[in-house]
Amino acid sequence: MDFEYSEEQTLLKDSLRRFIDGRYDFESRRKLLASSDGFSRDNWRQFAELGWLGVAFPEDSGGFAGSPVETMIIMEEFGRGLVVEPYLATVVLGGGLVEIAGSAAQKSEILEPMIAGELMLAFGHSEPQGRFNLADVRTTAEKDGDGYRLSGKKIVVYHAGVADRLIVSARTSGDVRDSDGITLFLVDPRADGVSIRDYRTVDGFRAGDITLEGVKVGADAVLGTVGGAHPAIEAVVDRAISALAAEAVGAMERANEITNDYLKSRKQFGVAIGKFQVLQHRMVDMYMHAEQAKSLSCMLAMKLDGPDRERALAAAATKARVGQAARFVGEQAVQLHGGMGMTEEYTVGHYMKRLTMIETLFGNVDHHLRRYAALAD
Amino acid sequence: MDLAFSSEDRAFREEVLAFVEANLPGEIRDRVARGLGVGKEALTAWQRTLHEKGWVAPAWPRNYGGAEWPLVRRYLFQQVMGEAAAPDIPPFGVNMVGPVIYTFGNEAQKARFLPRVLSGEDWWCQGYSEPGSGSDLASLRTRAEDQGDHYLVNGQKIWTTYAHLADWIFCLVRTDDSGRPQEGISFLLIDMKTPGITVRPIITIDHGHSVNEVFFEDVRVPKENLVGEPGKGWTYAKFLLSNERTGIAHVASAKRQVARIKSIAGAEEIDGRPLIEDRAFRARLAAVEVDLMALEFTELRLLSKVQGGGTLGAESSLLKIRATEIQQSLTGLLLEALGNYAAPFEAESEDDARRNEPPIGPDYRDGALQQHIYGRAATIYGGSNEIQRNIIAKMVLGL
Numbered sequence: 001m002d003f004e005y006s007e008e009q010t011l012l013k014d015s016l017r018r019f020i021d022g023r024y025d026f027e028s029r030r031k032l033l034a035s036s037d038g039f040s041r042d043n044w045r046q047f048a049e050l051g052w053l054g055v056a057f058p059e060d061s062g063g064f065a066g067s068p069v070e071t072m073i074i075m076e077e078f079g080r081g082l083v084v085e086p087y088l089a090t091v092v093l094g095g096g097l098v099e100i101a102g103s104a105a106q107k108s109e110i111l112e113p114m115i116a117g118e119l120m121l122a123f124g125h126s127e128p129q130g131r132f133n134l135a136d137v138r139t140t141a142e143k144d145g146d147g148y149r150l151s152g153k154k155i156v157v158y159h160a161g162v163a164d165r166l167i168v169s170a171r172t173s174g175d176v177r178d179s180d181g182i183t184l185f186l187v188d189p190r191a192d193g194v195s196i197r198d199y200r201t202v203d204g205f206r207a208g209d210i211t212l213e214g215v216k217v218g219a220d221a222v223l224g225t226v227g228g229a230h231p232a233i234e235a236v237v238d239r240a241i242s243a244l245a246a247e248a249v250g251a252m253e254r255a256n257e258i259t260n261d262y263l264k265s266r267k268q269f270g271v272a273i274g275k276f277q278v279l280q281h282r283m284v285d286m287y288m289h290a291e292q293a294k295s296l297s298c299m300l301a302m303k304l305d306g307p308d309r310e311r312a313l314a315a316a317a318t319k320a321r322v323g324q325a326a327r328f329v330g331e332q333a334v335q336l337h338g339g340m341g342m343t344e345e346y347t348v349g350h351y352m353k354r355l356t357m358i359e360t361l362f363g364n365v366d367h368h369l370r371r372y373a374a375l376a377d
Numbered sequence: 378m379d380l381a382f383s384s385e386d387r388a389f390r391e392e393v394l395a396f397v398e399a400n401l402p403g404e405i406r407d408r409v410a411r412g413l414g415v416g417k418e419a420l421t422a423w424q425r426t427l428h429e430k431g432w433v434a435p436a437w438p439r440n441y442g443g444a445e446w447p448l449v450r451r452y453l454f455q456q457v458m459g460e461a462a463a464p465d466i467p468p469f470g471v472n473m474v475g476p477v478i479y480t481f482g483n484e485a486q487k488a489r490f491l492p493r494v495l496s497g498e499d500w501w502c503q504g505y506s507e508p509g510s511g512s513d514l515a516s517l518r519t520r521a522e523d524q525g526d527h528y529l530v531n532g533q534k535i536w537t538t539y540a541h542l543a544d545w546i547f548c549l550v551r552t553d554d555s556g557r558p559q560e561g562i563s564f565l566l567i568d569m570k571t572p573g574i575t576v577r578p579i580i581t582i583d584h585g586h587s588v589n590e591v592f593f594e595d596v597r598v599p600k601e602n603l604v605g606e607p608g609k610g611w612t613y614a615k616f617l618l619s620n621e622r623t624g625i626a627h628v629a630s631a632k633r634q635v636a637r638i639k640s641i642a643g644a645e646e647i648d649g650r651p652l653i654e655d656r657a658f659r660a661r662l663a664a665v666e667v668d669l670m671a672l673e674f675t676e677l678r679l680l681s682k683v684q685g686g687g688t689l690g691a692e693s694s695l696l697k698i699r700a701t702e703i704q705q706s707l708t709g710l711l712l713e714a715l716g717n718y719a720a721p722f723e724a725e726s727e728d729d730a731r732r733n734e735p736p737i738g739p740d741y742r743d744g745a746l747q748q749h750i751y752g753r754a755a756t757i758y759g760g761s762n763e764i765q766r767n768i769i770a771k772m773v774l775g776l
């Protein structure tokens with residue numbers, strides 16, 4: 001039993017912290033949000049140079065053979081800085097799917113340039129009716145000669161608008177909500193019949209709705225086995241949950257530091273407001289939420305490569321608990337700042353917005369409590 | 378004890394409802410129902426409609442142009458307005474500065490300001506909070522120096538809602554430093570066009586613009602704009618606050634929100650069934666509905682107490698706390714009902730620029746996020762919920 005970082009992991013964390021402190025201050029981030037991509041391609045190149053895009057992938061995929069703990073470290077620091085680059089979309093989800101399900105040829109075609117920072121990915125899975133049920137897929141893939149024709153709609157796909165390749169789930173057989181019969185496809189976003197309506201999200205990211213109208217793809221576009229994608233989707237979403245939990249932990253820790261400093265410096269009634277016991281107790285609750293979230297985030301990272309059921313239980317528990325923590329910490333950080341918490345020009349509200357969204361992404365508290373109960377009994 | 382309203386009161390309710398149905402434009406109603414802001418022009422037009430009917434100021438005495446309704450009527454009027462998604466008339470004129478002027482102002486001030494408050498010709502804003510004085514308002518430092526025929530005002534206000542739209546601001550200013558902080562405060566009316574006033578917008582985290590910073594640099598304010606006596610501003614402000622708190626429970630609009638959530642959760646699916654049939658979701662919504670019912674009947678019980686000659690003190694803090702907490706729980710459920718579609722968020726100005734593109738997701742998601750995010754302010758403004766709890770602890774419980 002050991003929750004401490006290795007020497008390399010500590011170095012990784014330090015280099016991330018240096019980057020965030022040096023290059024990702026609040027004002028620089030605000031400029032990124034307003035830019036046309038909504039993030040910085042320069043930063044992305046830096047991530048590649050520093051090895052952050054490949055750290056979690058095995059060596060035979062061009063990576064550096066790290067573990068989910070490395071992803072956790074990266075995402076925690078990204079959470080502190082509210083980093084908006086498409087790491088989750090491209091590396092964790094897109095790269096993760098290719099690693100889990102892809103052929104050797106697909107891996108070298110996609111993972112190598114992705115790790116080099118030259119290829120961005122997005123995973124289009126959720127549909128208007130599907131909510132958080134990963135098997136609820138209505139998008140169809142009809143056989144068409146050697147290949148397929150895809151039709152359907154994918155919603156709120158983070159970073160769809162900048163992706164060089166989309167990975168899209170579609171039904172090759174079975175009924176809506178059957179876990180069998182779902183297939184993953186690599187789709188060129190510029191192909192005929194693909195349209196993307198992109199937009200800003202409340203947490204400062206970009207996302208898009210993807211409409212597929214009879215999009216023709218070849219047989220080589222299939223990622224993994226035909227009709228058998230559900231386990232890969234579950235696995236990669238649990239990776240995303242682990243990444244998001246870590247991001248939430250980083251964001252909560254930073255929001256708590258900012259709020260704690262504010263309680264010490266803001267004076268009302270002739271004293272620092274941190275002298276009011278009700279605010280002390282609130283701050284203590286915020287701290288306890290973050291600590292508990294951190295414990296589960298570490299647990300999940302260490303179970304992510306374990307047996308499926310254990311992984312799934314850990315992911316459900318973590319997402320449910322972190323979701324509650326994220327909501328509480330974000331909202332109370334704003335509350336304890338008074339009017340300051342409500343201003344766009346000040347940091348803390350941005351933490352609240354991201355934490356609010358993390359609660360929803362890949363399933364809210366309700367969803368994961370239900371999932372946990374179903375798995376546990 | 379009797380829960381039923383009299384038949385006259387019920388008839389009154391019907392009359393108000395019919396009037397709103399006939400006179401409130403559909404677009405405005407739709408915006409209010411979605412929790413989106415309503416522009417100055419539309420608000421002023423609605424105020425004029427109510428004014429012409431004599432309904433703009435339910436609580437004001439008749440001789441100043443009010444309706445002077447008894448409490449129950451005022452309550453019912455507010456309920457109908459809330460149910461019908463009528464926009465709130467900005468409170469700063471009719472609910473706040475108006476009553477201060479007719480209670481403490483001189484005849485010239487009454488004649489000059491009250492008619493324009495009622496008609497909506499003048500828009501007012503409230504200049505209380507300062508960067509260093511929020512919860513601890515009595516520490517405010519904006520100075521008004523006596524210069525014989527005028528005051529010279531220097532200082533800064535912050536979080537001033539509508540300062541960018543207002544013609545006038547009522548300010549708490551410091552005219553005396555010698556005694557207790559509360560004793561040196563005066564209530565001053567200032568024309569926003571006076572040289573030396575600068576308004577700087579503050580954009581809030583919902584990307585909206587309603588609050589501002591207001592800077593005063595050697596602003597000359599005629600003495601005739603002082604309300605009542607110098608040094609009595611704190612007393613007037615407390616009087617104003619007691620006015621501000623009536624109708625603070627917003628039960629009707631919360632009920633509308635419940636209905637909206639039910640309708641969205643009826644359209645949204647979970648595992649192929651309507652979300653509203655999901656037991657966990659339904660139970661949580663039911664819990665908030667029950668909270669809301671407790672708030673509604675607490676408000677009625679307090680109302681009945683006042684009607685019987687009692688006075689409302691710190692109990693109104695209870696209404697403010699519960700009302701804002703319920704509002705926030707409801708927008709949380711709204712967000713939850715939207716599922717993945719909770720995330721997209723474009724400010725309205727951004728939307729305008731993309732008018733030719735298809736809307737994002739189902740129509741009912743419009744406004745929900747703005748309302749949820751901006752709604753975090755409800756537990757901060759008007760005396761934060763922590764301060765309201767302090768008030769109850771001290772004034773009601775004697776702790």
Ligand SMILES: Cc1cc2nc3c(=O)[nH]c(=O)nc-3n(C[C@H](O)[C@H](O)[C@H](O)COP(=O)(O)OP(=O)(O)OC[C@H]3O[C@@H](n4cnc5c(N)ncnc54)[C@H](O)[C@@H]3O)c2cc1C
Pocket residue numbers: 266268269273276278279335336337338339340342502503504505506508510511512513535536537538539588754757758759760761762763764767
């Ligand atoms: C959207 C919005 C609109 C507003 N509109 C107006 C307006 O039109 N005019 C105007 O004058 N003002 C307005 N305000 C200002 C509002 O009244 C203040 O924000 C509020 O009084 C809190 O003051 P503050 O922001 O300085 O926070 P602070 O007073 O600094 O409070 C910070 C935190 O400390 C807590 N706290 C402070 N003192 C105590 C205590 N003794 N015990 C326990 N906890 C305490 C508070 O509850 C809060 O959580 C508006 C504010 C907002 C957000």
